[in-house]
Amino acid sequence: MCRVLNILLALLSRILFAVHGLLIVWRVVVVTGKTSYWLLLMGVTLLGVEMAITIKYTRNAEWKWFSPMVFLYLSTVIPSVWFLELSLLQSNLGCAEPDPANCVRALEQTMLIVLFLGRWLMPKGDMSCDQLSQLLMVYLGLGDYFLDIFETFRDSQVKTNRSVIIVGLSLFSWALMQFPLVLTQTSRPKVQEEGQSEPAKPGRAGWTMSCCSSEVWSLLLTVGLQDGPFLIYRLYLMISERVLSQKMVFFTCKNILIVLLEVYRICVVLLEQRNPGGKTESWTLRME
Numbered sequence: 452m453c454r455v456l457n458i459l460l461a462l463l464s465r466i467l468f469a470v471h472g473l474l475i476v477w478r479v480v481v482v483t484g485k486t487s488y489w490l491l492l493m494g495v496t497l498l499g500v501e502m503a504i505t506i507k508y509t510r511n512a513e514w515k516w517f518s519p520m521v522f523l524y525l526s527t528v529i530p531s532v533w534f535l536e537l538s539l540l541q542s543n544l545g546c547a548e549p550d551p552a553n554c555v556r557a558l559e560q561t562m563l564i565v566l567f568l569g570r571w572l573m574p575k576g577d578m579s580c581d582q583l584s585q586l587l588m589v590y591l592g593l594g595d596y597f598l599d600i601f602e603t604f605r606d607s608q609v610k611t612n613r614s615v616i617i618v619g620l621s622l623f624s625w626a627l628m629q630f631p632l633v634l635t636q637t638s639r640p641k642v643q644e645e646g647q648s649e650p651a652k653p654g655r656a657g658w659t660m661s662c663c664s665s666e667v668w669s670l671l672l673t674v675g676l677q678d679g680p681f682l683i684y685r686l687y688l689m690i691s692e693r694v695l696s697q698k699m700v701f702f703t704c705k706n707i708l709i710v711l712l713e714v715y716r717i718c719v720v721l722l723e724q725r726n727p728g729g730k731t732e733s734w735t736l737r738m739e
Contacts, residue, residue: 457512457574464573465502468524469495471565475531475558482538494526512574515633520573521566522631528562529624535559536604536620543610552605559601563594566630578633586633589673593630596681597623599702608694615692622684626677670717674710682706 472495479488501519506512535555542548567590575583600619609615685703688694 460572460574461502461512464569465498467569472527475528479531479534491527491530494523497523518631525627533620540616622680629676667720670713674713678710682710
């Protein structure tokens with residue numbers, strides 16, 4: 452029964468991705484007038500093959516660390532968003548017929564909703580409910596970043612600036628690479644015969660274990676794929692492009708604090724795993 456439910460959920464989530472991918476590619480074809488862009492559907496058309504392979508070779512109808520389904524969906528929507536935004540840029544520059552910005556914005560916003568619902572509906576695999584909720588919270592946080600980028604594109608100082616929009620779209624594409632990854636899963640500690648967790652060995656071995664822990668990798672990817680690049684982009688807009696709105700200043704300061712907290716958390720986790728039960732607690736209190 453559980454197997455049948457997983458197959459139904461896998462099918463439903465892929466149908467959701469395929470329908471939205473079809474809509475966004477259809478809009479690209481309408482805007483550009485080029486039927487060759489239907490080839491962008493190649494990603495979502497492979498979802499059926501991917502589903503068959505996933506169900507056959509996985510126990511819970513989902514891979515543990517990487518989601519090919521999400522990757523195939525993104526391979527369709529990311530190029531489509533590029534084409535739609537660049538068409539809006541051409542319209543703002545007066546080089547093309549105006550395209551309804553509200554339609555593009557709706558497709559971009561529903562893309563984030565589809566990613567969230569698709570991850571929620573698809574089989575959890577080896578994730579617990581707690582780990583899934585953590586992953587969904589990360590998705591919601593990423594949605595705020597993306598909406599902020601798209602709103603920045605509508606700013607009067609930005610909407611005709613090709614370099615700013617291209618950098619923003621590159622950042623958007625880079626940050627979306629987090630979605631196929633599932634780094635909330637952690638390995639349980641090995642249990643000894645007495646039922647006690649095996650203590651980590653100090654020294655070089657302990658440092659290797661901490662560097663390879665899923666929490667550290669998750670934090671490093673968050674800084675490298677999300678918060679760090681977004682901070683650089685906002686500073687670039689403020690310093691180079693003179694976009695100094697109250698909203699921009701507030702979110703830049705917030706972004707700086709988030710990056711500092713993430714770096715601090717990485718240091719704490721590394722020290723805790725290198726010196727379990729040692730002096731990490733006192734060091735943490737002094738830092739606070």
